[in-house]
Amino acid sequence: MRPLTEEETKIFFEKLAKYIGRNIVHLIDRPDEPYCFRLQRDRVFYVSEAIMKRATSVGRDNLLTLGVCFGKFTKTLKFKLHITALEYLAQYAKYKVWVKPNGEMPFLYGNHILKAHLGRITEDTPEHQGVIIYSMADVALGFGVTARSTQDCRKLDPTTITVFHQADVGEYLRDEEHVV
């Protein structure tokens, strides 16, 4: 377990900013407890400092997880966000997309969101913007990247893709091995 290097932090925050923009600050400067990011086996964990301190007594080969895993760095130092980060992303998300009930299941199977499934979308969402996807009951289902901006979405026919799938909650079942 080690803190992130400068470069890693930069890459990581850039990726995060795609979804939550400037709210990253809230992740770091929390009112209740100081939290930190730590790297363990190429995975970035977000954990309170007190817990992190205690976790140092566990050996490097034995420590698997601490706190919440946000994602991992690939071999070429690109950062991939995992679905496990959803809770924090959903909390601080700027752009949101709501899916109709008939569109929940296709998305949870890993498909992209079509215009027919689109329920609501925040205004002035630009194209290729990271968004969090909710069901109509305000349950976060995953996140993705918009294919079209909001205005363009209005004029589409029902079978065009509006949001590219990045990660969804169904991965806990489909892809349990690689979730963390």
Add this chain to the structure above:
Amino acid sequence: MGNRGRQANSKQRDPAPLNDATIARITGVPVGGNKDAKPKGKRQLARDNKKAKVDAANGKNGGRQQQQNAARKVEAASEAEEEDDVDELAPPTKKSKAANGAAAASSKPSKAQKAAKGKAPAFVKADEKMVEEEEGSDSDGWVDADDVHSEDADMWDAAELDSDDNDGMLDDEFDDLADDSDAESAAGKAMEMEFGSDSEDGEEGEEMEVERQARELDEQAEEDAQMAQEEMQTNIAQRERFTLPSGQEVDREAQLTEDVSLVQTRIQEIMRVLNNFTELREPERSRSEYVEQLIKDLANYYGYNEYLLEKLFHLFPAAEAIEFFEANEVPRPIVIRTNTLKTRRRDLAQALINRGVNLEAVGKWSKVGLQIFDSSVPIGATPEYLAGHYMLQAASSFLPVMSLAPQEHERILDMCAAPGGKTTYIAALLKNTGCLFANDANKDRLKALIANCHRLGVKNTVVSHHDGREFPHVIGGFDRVLLDAPCSGTGVISKDPSVKINKSEEDFRLLTHIQKELILAAIDSVDANSKTGGYIVYSTCSVTVEENEEVVEYALKKRPNVKLVSSGLDFGREGFTRYRGKAFHPTMSHSRRYYPHTQNMDGFYVAKLKKTSNKFPGKAAEVAAGTPDQETAAAPAGEKAKAKQTKVQAAGETQAFGFDEAEDETYIKHAEFKRLKSKGILLHPRTPEAVAKKSTTKPVLSAAEREAQMIAEKQQKRSESKAAKKAALNRLKGGEEIEVDVGDAADTSAKKPDAVAPSPAAAATPAAARTPKGKAATASVTSVSQTPKGIKSPASGGAASANGKRKRGGK
């Protein structure tokens, strides 16, 4: 139905057909000499029927006459039936009677009713026997009913009237009757007596007749009831002879046919015998033989291996054991636990009901459990599940966490955490505060644990992959520890039937060994001085005593600083304080046992221990006075963290008072000797005792001085030529092994021509120079006093030179 006076209160049965004897009496025709005629037997009835058919074919009887005959025959048949039942207690009927008896054993009145009802089927049977024209038989019944049900008309009246018409016919019949009734008069004396008395009493007046018939009917009913009673008694007496088959018989049977129903019957029979052993036993067979056979049969029937079945059988009384095994065949209900970090139970219930799931709260004992009855969508794949609103968890798995009762901001350890149901429940109770360590020894299952933690939004968890026995070495000082130990799984047989066959004695030995080690590790990982905690919960999903009470007993023995406390669960059976000769601590009754057949949840065991102090006698070394210099994560671990590492130091610290100097002297000397020897400085004499002795005779240089002297001499030796050194080494070997007198050494070197040819003088001087090093005295003194141990040593010294050079440097 017609009212018949005194019978008006009770519901009237189907009317009994006329007895032949009664008919005889009515008609006034004596039946073959004895007025108390026996009712016809079955055979006679059959003959009569044939005769009736023949007559009918011949046209002898009119329709009405036939009906009357039918009525009479029916009555006779029904009477005969009763008689037959009573008379023929031969084995062939025993089996059917056995079936009847089984039913009868439950209630006697029912037997009487059955007897009464027996007439109705007999009625029907007689009809079937009668004539193929079914309408006729039906109409017979109808006719008879008419006759009976009408207020004034009686079947008997009608018979009487008609019988007058057909005397001739009747005579023939009655002659036949008479013949057969003679044959049957031997049996059923009781009936004869009755009828005899009746026939003697009555006049031939119609009203009296009717009354008498009625009375006879009642008496007959009583008779039947009594008969039935006796029958049942005799049946029981007959059935009592359940013979326990010997082992060989059973094996032979098993080889021939694996008849499951046979095994089941035997099980039930043995159970019956065991319940009423004194009466129903075979005198020469002991109870243990019955039990043994029962165990074999149960193992065969339910598919267990005998070792495991015997173990489980002895946990309960016999009947309850069978209930337990039955319950293991049936799955337990599906239960889910609401994740209070993300939702509330009623919201979740609403959402699931909207999806088409039929559910209900699991019981008063839990506020987060929901029981699923059926569902149109897969419960493990709803969007609510994926969003982490609930977790599929068995009801019994709630219990250890409820017992543990973690408080917010506590440090909790879950030693065997995978797949994470209990861990996430603990985190939910902690409300994501404090710190939760989840550990498991199995890496694959850890993946599931991690996934579950993330899915349910648990943020305060550290997941580690250690053997649980490594705690508290890894980290200790927890407020509470949950140990859901790996077990044989005898409580979850309904989930995993393979447990029935693959658990053996060896498995139990290994498992209990691991469990005992784990529980000790768990106890040691807890900080007894924690303000809110100091509890350990031990739980298993097993019902055997070896894995539950015995392990807790072991912990109580080995750790006097823990005690059992109330588990906090208000339902469930108490743990055993005694079991088959083993006695446990009386507080063992605080622990709780759960069974599938009583609580309808998986077999489970929960015990809660409280640690009262961090020390206990015999383990004083474990109590390090704290490691204030260590500011790392081990700090909260406090006393326990580096226990093993600082054990020796701690021992030294705590026992810092008083070193025994004299005792230590020898050890110190010996240690010093060894140290010097490892450097290549050999002391002569070698043993410390000899040194001590020697030191009394000669002034002894201090070790340091000696060492310095030796080093100096070593260097001196090195400065000499190498060739000479090599040769000298050969001498030195000789010089090392023996105490060489310098003079003698010179002589010996002169004596050996070839081996020591090169420069004996050179050898002598190094020898002379070296020998003093081996001695603890002044050079001159030692050179004189040293004597070679053996002349042959130079020869052997050559061989040993290699060794000597390595070990003994410059002598």
